[in-house]
Amino acid sequence: MIKKIFSPKNLRNLIISLVVVGVLFLALSGYLTPLFSFSASPFISAQSWMAQRFLAFSDFFNSPRDMATLRSENQQLESQVAMLQSEIVALQENLAQSEILYTLLDFARTNPEHSYIAATVIGREISPFLQYIIIDKGSNDGLRYGMPVVTQQGLVGRIDALIANAARIQLISDAKSVVNVKLQTAEVEGLVRGSVTGEISLDMVPVETDVQIGDILMTSGLGGTYPPNIFVGQVLTMQSKQNVLFQTGSVQPVVDFSNLSAVLVITNFNSVDISPLVP
């Protein structure tokens, strides 16, 4: 029985099994790693050399076609990007315009005593000495000479001339413009005048009136040119000289005339021309 177990054949199998198990044990425990690395490195080098040559060979034949495809795709994508960018710009402009119109609409809703027509500013006066704007609504839209023009912030001016589809607005900052105003706090009246530089100033305020910086000016309605209670501006500075009846000052307008893009024309107010009554 023992002789049969330790036969040469079985003994050889046993030794081989032990060697295999030993080698596996050595390999799993990491003792054979340097040996594997040393023996595998020539094969890996050869393999990488082959792979690189193959890749180079493959690129040589395939790259021109891929480049052409990529170039055309790139051009298509670039044109798509350009188109989308122009769409974004157009949408942003529309959004800005809508915001302005919503604000104007909001102003019109909160001031229901007047009826309004919204108009877009399409041009400005050529002469630098005069302050006028041109809007895209005219007599065909129901506008008439002398109608007041406002924004959501306050008073802009009045219609000075008009044709069928456009009108010219004299801003309150024009040198020939005079607006009757009242000081909201002091309940005193005065005049707001424009100038050749586009700045506006307060005039004809009695010298005994206590005017504070920041006081709000609103239209008084006197003179019949503008309806009452429209914001005009705030007092910036005041000057009162000795032996004069009235004090003067500079005014910060509530409307930024340099950035006007849309305005509202008050259509239910008819200005009164009182010049024949002036002595």
Next chain:
Amino acid sequence: MISYLIGFAGFLVTGMLQLSVFSQIKILSGSADILLLYLIVWCLYDRSKQLWLLVFLMAGLVSSVSALPAVILMVVYFFVFGVTRLFQKRLMQSPLLGVIVITFIASLLQIVLNIAYLFISGVEFNLNTALFEVALPSLILNMFLAIPMHAIIREIAHYAFPKGLEA
């Protein structure tokens, strides 16, 4: 006839640019008048006898848009027409010099007439402020823009007067 059409079309485009862009570009309170510059350059290159008609149309068009009285624009535009005719005979060897000189003179005339108009209208204004914050910056802007305007309109004039353009 074609030259008149080209000249007037160019003036219309320049007018749109003036109203929408150049009236808003300011130094202090002064702004450029590229319509005047266009007229100066065009009149320098156009030698036709009926040019006065085009000048009249241009002045009429501008006076319908501007708040300035038509008479001021007529005076300035026909002054430009007259001076350019003189320069065509004497200084056409150096048209750029002619453009700069006429721009200076015409801008000065326009400023003087503007101030005179305000004065006659009874507007109270400080002359120093008007000169240094409006007139002088406008003059500088006009002089500055005269050179590029000359270059652009000269190219347009090549199409309008293919044989008559010299210098």
